[in-house]
Amino acid sequence: MFPTSRAIVELNRAALDATIDEWSKIPTSTTPMDVQASEAAIRQLYHEAGLPSCANALEVRFADDPVAMVHEASVERKAGPVIQNRLQCAAMVNLDLLIDRELWLKIHHRVHSRFSRSRVTEQIWELINTETLTRRPRPHMARRIPDCILPTYVTSSLVIPDVAGKLAGAALPLGTQALLTLARSCGLVLPRQSVCWLSERPAEMHFNEQGLFNHPDVPAVRFHSGLKFCYWHGARVPADVMIPRESITVALVKEQGSIFLARLLIERMGIGRFIRESGALLASQDRTGRLFVEPLINSLGDQLWAAVEVVNGTPEPDGTYCRYYLQVPPQFTHSARAAVAWTYGLRPEDYVVTVRT
Amino acid sequence: MTWFPLLLVQGDVMLRTVEVTESDKPAPDRPVRKQKTARETIVLARGEKSGHAHVVRGKGLRLYRDPVAELLVPSGLYIGTLVLSGPATLTHEEHAAIPLPANTTFLVTRQREMSARSEREASIVSD
Numbered sequence: 303m304f305p306t307s308r309a310i311v312e313l314n315r316a317a318l319d320a321t322i323d324e325w326s327k328i329p330t331s332t333t334p335m336d337v338q339a340s341e342a343a344i345r346q347l348y349h350e351a352g353l354p355s356c357a358n359a360l361e362v363r364f365a366d367d368p369v370a371m372v373h374e375a376s377v378e379r380k381a382g383p384v385i386q387n388r389l390q391c392a393a394m395v396n397l398d399l400l401i402d403r404e405l406w407l408k409i410h411h412r413v414h415s416r417f418s419r420s421r422v423t424e425q426i427w428e429l430i431n432t433e434t435l436t437r438r439p440r441p442h443m444a445r446r447i448p449d450c451i452l453p454t455y456v457t458s459s460l461v462i463p464d465v466a467g468k469l470a471g472a473a474l475p476l477g478t479q480a481l482l483t484l485a486r487s488c489g490l491v492l493p494r495q496s497v498c499w500l501s502e503r504p505a506e507m508h509f510n511e512q513g514l515f516n517h518p519d520v521p522a523v524r525f526h527s528g529l530k531f532c533y534w535h536g537a538r539v540p541a542d543v544m545i546p547r548e549s550i551t552v553a554l555v556k557e558q559g560s561i562f563l564a565r566l567l568i569e570r571m572g573i574g575r576f577i578r579e580s581g582a583l584l585a586s587q588d589r590t591g592r593l594f595v596e597p598l599i600n601s602l603g604d605q606l607w608a609a610v611e612v613v614n615g616t617p618e619p620d621g622t623y624c625r626y627y628l629q630v631p632p633q634f635t636h637s638a639r640a641a642v643a644w645t646y647g648l649r650p651e652d653y654v655v656t657v658r659t
Numbered sequence: 660m661t662w663f664p665l666l667l668v669q670g671d672v673m674l675r676t677v678e679v680t681e682s683d684k685p686a687p688d689r690p691v692r693k694q695k696t697a698r699e700t701i702v703l704a705r706g707e708k709s710g711h712a713h714v715v716r717g718k719g720l721r722l723y724r725d726p727v728a729e730l731l732v733p734s735g736l737y738i739g740t741l742v743l744s745g746p747a748t749l750t751h752e753e754h755a756a757i758p759l760p761a762n763t764t765f766l767v768t769r770q771r772e773m774s775a776r777s778e779r780e781a782s783i784v785s786d
Contacts (some may be wrong), residue, residue, distance in 0.1 A: 511785055513706045537776050565775035615668070616755045628784065645770050645784070646673050647733040647761035656666040659755035 304370030318465060319597035322416045325461045328486060329420035332505055334526070336487035337364060339499050344491065351392035353385065353495065354444035361497045368426060369433045371501040375450070375492045376434070382495025384450045389493055393481035400470045406462075409469065413461050421513040426490065426504075427451075429523070429531060432538070452491040454484045466526045502526055510535050518570055519544065534566050547571055552580045556598060561605050564598050565629065573609050573627035582609075586638040590653065593630075593638040606632035610641040615658040665763075665775040669754045671784040672713045672743065673703050676763055677728070690732040697721055703738055703767055707785040709752070717747025720722065727768055735783060 341362045348355035365371035375381070375423035401409075454460075464482055467474040484491055489503040506524040509515035514536030515523055521541070532544045543563055543621070550571040558564040568576045576582070582596035588632045591612040608631070614624040634641035643653035665676040697719045705712040721742040729737045749761040759765070774780035 511783065535774060535776060535782060562776055569775050612756070614670070616753065628770075629775070631773050645772060646668070647736045647768060647771065652666075654664055654666060655668050656665050657757050659670075659751075659757055 318412065318469070319416060321468060322413055322461060323462070323466055326416075326418050326420070329422040330507060330509070332503055332507060333501065334505075335364070335489065335502050339483055339486075340488040343480040343487065344493070344498050344500065344502075347389050347392060347477055347480040347484070348493075348498070350475070351385070351388045351479065353388070359496060363497060363499050365499050365501040367504075367525035367529045368430050368501040369529060370527060371490065371492055371499045372430050372434050372450075375494065375497075375499050377499060378494070381497035384493055385493050386450060386452045389452055389481075392477040393475075394478070398475075400472050401466050404470065406466065409462060409466050410458075413458050413465060417458055417461050422507070423490075425515055425536070426523075429538075450492055452481075452493055454481060454488070454491050455644070460485055508533075512536070519547070534569075537562070539563065539566060543567060550577065555580075561598060564605075565607070568607070569629070573629065574611075574625070576612075577609065577627070582607075585635050586641075588638050590639045590642040590655075593634065593641050595632070595635050606635060608632045608634055608641065610634075610638055610645070612642060660742070667702060667749070667757050667759075667765075669713055669757055671753055672749075673766040673768050673770070674739070674749065674757075674759070675764050677740070679781075683724040697744065701741070702717055703741075703749075704769060704785070711752040713749060713751050715747050715749050716739065717745055717759070719744030720747060722767070732766070732768050733771070733781070736768040736771060738769060741767050751770070 344362055345355040345360060348360055355359055363374070365374060462481060463474055463478055467478075473479075484500075489501040491501070492499040502525060504523050505526045506521075508515065508517035508520070508522045512535075515531070515533035516535050517533065521544075522533035524530040530541075532539050532541050540563075543558075544564060547570050551566050555564050555567045555571070555576065556565065577594050577596075580596050582594040585595045585608075586593040586594060591610045593608065593610050595606055595608045598605045607629075609627050609629045611625055611627050614626070617623055628645050630641040630644055634644060637650060639653060640650040643650045646653065666716040667674040697717055699716065699720065701715045701720050701722050703713040703715060703722075721740075721744075722739045724737070725740045728740050741764070743759055743761055743763050743765070746761045749759055770784040771781040772784055774782045
C-alpha cells in the first residue's frame with residue numbers, strides 16, 4: 303500500500319532533510335570518481351535504454367577533465383551518434399507509480415524549499431564551450447556541447463525521485479538508480495552509441511557568495527589533469543593577472559587594456575591602497591563619506607574609476623572607526639551622498655539617515 | 660505606497676519604514692508569499708566571511724517577500740518586508756544595536772557595490 307501524505311509526518315523529517323542536504327553538496331564535491339560504480343551504472347543505463355552494454359559492444363573511457371573528454375569525443379569517428387536523449391528517457395521515472403499525489407506534492411515543496419541548485423554545472427559548461435570553441439565537433443556531434451552531455455548534474459529532478467523512493471520504501475526503476483549513481487560517483491558523462499566518456503570532477507573549486515567561481519589568489523577551478531582556470535566573481539581571467547597582491551602596482555593597473563582587468567587588480571591590491579598610491583582625486587566629501595576618482599585607461603578614452611570611502615557608525619573596541627571602500631559607477635563624480643545612496647539603491651534626496659550604527 | 664522618513668542603517672543592511680495603505684494591501688490574487696508564523700528572532704543577513712549576523716529580536720516578528728515591494732528596489736538588494744507588532748531590537752556583533760518601534764513595517768534591503776565585471780552589474784556587500 304502506498305504511504306499517504308501523513309506518512310511524511312511520521313517519517314523522520316531530519317532524515318529527509320539530510321538526504322536533500324546530501325544532494326545539495328554533490329555538485330561542489332571534489333571527491334575523485336568512483337570508477338567501478340560509475341562504469342557499472344553507465345552499463346546498466348545503456349542496458350535499460352535497450353542499447354548494447356556488454357564490454358564488447360560498449361567501451362567506457364575515463365577522462366581526467368571534461369575538456370579532454372569533449373575533445374576526445376568530438377574527434378572519435380567510430381563511436382556512433384550521441385545518445386544522451388535515449389539514456390535520459392530510460393532513466394525517467396513515473397512517480398505516480400510509487401507514491402500518491404499528495405505526498406508527491408509535499409516532497410516537491412520540501413525539496414524546492416530546501417534544495418539549493420548549484421551553478422557549478424552551467425559554469426563548467428561555459429568553460430567547456432569556451433575551451434573547445436576552436437575544436438568544433440565533427441558532424442556527428444554537431445549539437446551544442448550541453449546537448450551531448452547526460453544530465454547527471456544535480457537538479458531537483460534527480461533529488462525528488464531519490465527522496466520519494468526512500469519515503470515510499472520502493473525500489474526505483476533500474477535506469478533511474480543508474481542515473482542517480484552516476485550523479486553521485488563521477489563528473490560529466492558524454493555518451494555515444496559504442497563509446498561512453500566519463501570525466502573526473504574538479505580536484506579543487508572556490509566560489510563566492512553567489513556560487514560563482516571565484517578566488518583572489520589561486521585558480522578557482524583545478525582538475526587532477528593539471529588543467530586550471532582563474533576566475534573573479536564568475537568571470538574567466540588570465541592567469542598572469544593573478545600575481546601576488548603585494549606585487550600589484552598602480553602602473554600595472556593602468557597598463558591593462560581592459561577596464562575589467564584594471565578594476566580586478568584594484569580590488570585585489572585593495573581600494574584604499576590604490577587611492578593612496580595613485581593619488582586619486584578627492585572629488586566630493588560630506589557627512590556620508592568621501593568620493594575618490596581616478597582616470598584609468600587613457601588609451602581607450604576617458605575611463606574614470608570611482609570609489610566611496612565610508613566610515614563605520616560604530617567605533618572599534620580601541621575607539622577608532624573602521625573605514626571601508628566601495629567601488630561605484632563612474633557617473634558619481636560630483637557627490638559622495640549620491641554615491642553612498644546608490645550603494646543602498648536610493649536616490650540622493652532619499653538618503654536621509656535617522657540612525658546609523 | 661508612502662515612505663516615512665525613518666531610515667535605519669546598520670552596516671550593510673538598511674531598514675526603511677513603510678506605511679501600508681488600503682490600496683497597497685494585497686489583492687486576493689496577488690502572489691504574496693504566505694507570512695510565516697510570528698517569531699521572536701529573525702536573521703536578516705549573515706556575513707560571508709565573519710559569519711556575523713544582523714538579527715532582529717522582539718515579539719511578534721514576521722518577515723516575508725512581497726514581489727511588488729521587491730520591484731521598488733534594485734535587483735538583488737531586497738531581503739524582505741519586516742512586520743513588527745511589538746518593540747524589537749536590531750543587533751549585530753560589530754555594530755551598536757538599534758531599537759525598532761512597535762507596529763511598524765520595514766522594507767529591509769542590503770548594500771551593493773559596483774562589480775569589477777561591468778558598470779551595469781553590482782555585487783552585494785557582505786561584512
